Amino acid sequence: MMKPRWYLPLSENLSAALSIGTAPDVVRLSRYEVAAILYVLQLPKLPVRSPLEMERVFANLLTHHSDKLRSALAGAYSQVDFEAGLLQASAVEIGLMDKESVARRQYIHPEGTWNFDYAKQHTASLGAIKHEHVRLSGLVVKLSDHQLRLVQNIRANMEDSIDAQAHAGTGKSFVLNEILALMPERRILFLADVEPKLKPIRARFSEDQVWAVTFRWIATRLLAGGNRALEKKLDAISRLPLSYSALAEKAGINPIGNRNAARVAALCWSVIAKFCFSNDARITLSHIPSDQVRWLSTSEQKIVAAAAGKLWFKMTSFEEEADPLPVRGYHRVKQLALSRLHLPESIDTVIVDEGHDLSGPMVDILDRSPQTVITLGDQFQNLQGRYMPHNARIRHREMAISLRAGPALVDYINPLLAEFPDVSALPFVADKAKDTVVAEYRADSFPPEPSVVLVADEWGIFDWLIRNRDLSKGAAVIDWTNQFEPFLEGCLDFYMHDKRPSHGAIARFRSWEQLHAEMRWNDAFLRVEQWLEVVGTKFGVSGLYQCAKLAELADGKPSRPLLATVFTVKNYEFPRMAVSEDLYYFADLRSKTELSKKLALLYTAITRSSGKIYFPDTHQERIATILSAKSLKARPLSLLHLNV
Template sequence: FNSKQLNDGVLLCPEVPIVLLSIEKIQEKDYLKEDGSWNWSFKDQEQSDFLPSRSLNRYSKTTTKTSMEEERVINTILSEQDEPITIQGYAGTGKTWIITQLSEALNKETTLFLAENTVQTKTITDRTPESTALTFAYIAGIKLSVNSVGSMRHIWRRYNSKQTVTDKKLAEYLQCHAIGNYNREMVAQKARYVVFQYCLSDDAKITLKHIQAAYFKGTEYWHQEALLSIAETLWGLICIPREKIELPVYGYHLVKALALTSEGIPGNYLHKGVLRDCTHIIVDEMHDLSPSVHQILHHSSQPVFRFGDYYQALKGLTTPIGSPPTLRKKTLSHSVRAGANTEKLYNNILEKHPIKPEVDFEGSRTKSTQVIHCKMNKIPDEYCTILTKDIWPILLIIHSLHSKNAKYHIMESAKRELKWLINDAIAFYKTGQSPRHHALKNHASWNDFIAKNTNKIPSLLEIDSLIRSGLDFGELENFLNDSPKTTPNSYVVGRVWDSRNSEYEKVRIWDDLSESPRFSNESPAKTVSHVYTGISRAKHKLYIPERMLERFEDF
């Protein structure tokens, strides 16, 4: 007998997959009949989370299987198709799969899928090619351009424009002056932020609540009122261009303009030259939608089926949004991705969230997810997906992998952000060139940035050392010259933000995700959501920092 071989074999079980019975299951002895003989139906009971779906199979020629929870949700929606509903579902509980199945059961020609961005709409159309999936910005633009309900002009010319307006140019357009310690360009920049916050809100007017908190320090009341006046002028210019002043329009501008009309999604719309009816609306990732989007959905006459997970809202939700008290609600709590052995880990994390869970997270009884505690900054020897909270640690991770000649792929959105940030950082350090990246703005120098942010971003000290030791643009390009996404036997590196809507065989949660909010000056909601979303990407193996759960006690 070789105990090491037995242990190695047990560790391979989740990948085969072979699921071992828990101690509780063994003690229950359901695998035996009352007379002590073998219960041959026990295997079938334990082997699958799924059963044939009565609700879906009437619409399909093939047999579709669902979990009991999925079946209840689908049956509720299909039996009362004219009633809106909100589905709060934990990560990996089958929300996206249900949406795909609904596209088959409902009328494809009149069901409209709406999402925040084109990445999400592409995910939907990849799964269901015959479906119509549009962004909220696009449908808002259609409504505003064909109907005189709004006051926004020349929408498509400005929305599709790649034109950018510098803070200096915007200050000229707004005819603004310096306010307090802020020069004209900085005032224009602050006005952009105010308009952005206003557009995300469901507020009718721009008010002091939309001003960045840092602006209140060292400014008088009249300084704040002056900024509001400039922001109102900017919003007016965005809606109705003046002669020779035509500002670009972004998606959140269109959404806000439609929300202000108190009208919802149109009952019919022109898309690709075809006039289409819209009788039902399906929305995924509702937790990421702004209050202005929820405002539009609230005013829509069609039944809206909302799917989401408050705990995956990486911006940090403290109260549920988008669900009027009278709206029907259903919950999905049974994961078909993570094993039942992770339940304690998930629930310990979720209970720290400001929105207290109504039901516990339940793992799959037919799967097992191995949880491994690892030392700080340790990259696993086996290929896996490494997820961070912030963009900064990614540079150190790929620097380490590059020095070991290991293959790695950087998630595309993280790669673009990292290139922009580190190029700006190098130029800021070497030449003092004013950075464009938001993380570096409003600092007098690179030294000033390091002094003010080292406590907030622990990885900065190593990055500072790397830049001071001679990291240049060419060397950065070498680090970013990663392997293609499809390359087998390679690490995948990105932020939790980049990994949304994805799942991976093996995941390493990076150390910056385990920082206590007491030290990171971050809201508990944000911290919990990042950790929970990160761990829920893992299917078979999950590496977590060895003291992560201890640090959660600081909440």
């Protein structure tokens, strides 16, 4: 049922009692309850009109004398008619009140007339945003209980660093604005992972007060040490395209075993990435991706680690290079941490948005810098399963009241939070004033109305595009960097001709057989593989891909299905979305990291919903398997549902 358009002064408790056979006590009931019961009895016989007209009929009923109303109820009451009336009330969006609301009688004006604004006022009273906070400027803003507590805590302890755990949809961005408003005299460094998050801060605050930059930018600035020419050079290097064959040639990387030089370079790039997100001082065998270790002999592993170390040295060298290697922001942050440099002392306070995505090296930099550090994030949204907590001396606060989701989502989210390993946090609390509608769709089909469909990875999107070709739904891919079409073509060439793939998702694999061995647990991959064999090898992948424009995502209610990975849209919310079944697939969840990654993926996807959310009809079965999988190994192949 949708949120009621108006409410009858009849409690849900009383209506439940009447529905099971209790007779109404016409003497003890208030005149408003008597009128409400009479209205329910008559409702199936009334013509369906607009909600306001239906409400006026009830208001007119209240103009009759109490004795007349009681007499009418005593002579007309029927349990069967009452139950039929309750069903009709639900159908025409008429709600019932709780017992306390009936007793408070705020639905009646002081002079005794019906309050037609009661539904709006009642909904507002249920809402989470109900506490007033007065800014230093005198402006009054309204906050949720948890938002207010955090702001008051910061206001009373301006010199203390605070790490705030804020569940999805709890209003982190709004609270950040309030925190900034508390510090008009301070020089603030505002850090975020990407430029779009900085735009609203730059628009509201002058650069003299708030210096809003990305992690990459601050790392580059500090590593350059005031040398503007070097800073400009490092910035240009960060924008260089990545080519594994060029990387191998420039860094002098040689083939290893049956891997050519380009594939070794791709593997080394993955080794360096794992190293950069750790707090380790040097590259070792432990940084080789786990899905590659068993394909390398012990001696080959040592050669790979040495090659990655050599590549890392060349990437981070400041010596003049005529043809430099590409370096990304996370490389520079790691380089900054290893240099033991800290943030400039001219900064008083550091504020970090999306603190859950801080890498270990960035946390280390912040923890040893002299400034007050305030981070807002949601550890349950760390999609890599490697949330890095701050130093224990930092104050910790929580925000758990969602301003985005209604009560219908609580039972889908809290079971996930309860299973996160080594984590303790407040349960997710929904805003009672918000409508979240939960529905199902067939896992092997499309939702019944165009939705933003969230998937786990490239294989999930490929799988949906195959389904789209069969069902002709006109689906398009949310693909900001235009990387997905090359992935489709790379898969086909890899499968048919063993041609070296360049896409990062598959570049490190030396053969399709190796890729299959690592991905056979993934039903979406298996469906793609079978399609490549039966259809792709004959007709290719042309025509599968359509790219969605940003405008199609703007209001979250697209005119055609839009496919996106959770990572791509993890900072968005959608009035109408669907959860893809591939988000539930897993290989082995006995590792705390793997379990955290899987739970974070589902939690982040589900909490993007701000309206209607479609779950696959296999949700209960799949989620039960995940929550019981901590002691299980990978699912046997006999349990895989190919659905091709």
